Amino acid sequence: MDPKPPLPPFTPETAAQKVRMAEDAWNSRDPDRVAQVYTEDTRWRNRAEFPVGREQVRAFLQRKWARELDYRLIKELWAVSEHRIAVRFAYEWHDDSGQWYRSYGNENWEFNPQGYMQRRFASINDLPIKPEERKFHWPLGRRPDDHPGLSDLGL
Numbered sequence: 001m002d003p004k005p006p007l008p009p010f011t012p013e014t015a016a017q018k019v020r021m022a023e024d025a026w027n028s029r030d031p032d033r034v035a036q037v038y039t040e041d042t043r044w045r046n047r048a049e050f051p052v053g054r055e056q057v058r059a060f061l062q063r064k065w066a067r068e069l070d071y072r073l074i075k076e077l078w079a080v081s082e083h084r085i086a087v088r089f090a091y092e093w094h095d096d097s098g099q100w101y102r103s104y105g106n107e108n109w110e111f112n113p114q115g116y117m118q119r120r121f122a123s124i125n126d127l128p129i130k131p132e133e134r135k136f137h138w139p140l141g142r143r144p145d146d147h148p149g150l151s152d153l154g155l
Helices: 012-027 030-036 054-067
Strands: 040-046 069-081 084-094 100-113 118-131
Touching: 012 030, 012 069, 012 084, 030 054, 040 054
Parallel strands: 040 118
Antiparallel strands: 069 084, 084 100, 100 118
């Protein structure tokens, strides 16, 4: 496995880099790209799903982005300790009926020495919102560097 820097042990600065890299990958909505940063035997808890291994993660992400349309995500570092990072996040999306949601969540990540995520535990809540309540309006893909983060948006 080629290393995936930044590598543990993380500092607040390198953890923030890892968080932004994850945000960028998830905003690509590319299951193949996202899955490559997890170990082959990665273990997840995401709501009521418990994927194990890269292939199950890839399938999970394909289902997710087929259902969560026009997905835009912001992640923010919450805490860091050696090979673990805690993140809070929010993302906006709509379903196929046009109903918009803002999903709020927390993730706990654990990395192996090569910088691959081996465990991911996510707790997520969905809040229906009106289109005029949306706060994430950048073009699909990477959030622009000058776009406010969660704290700046009061989220």
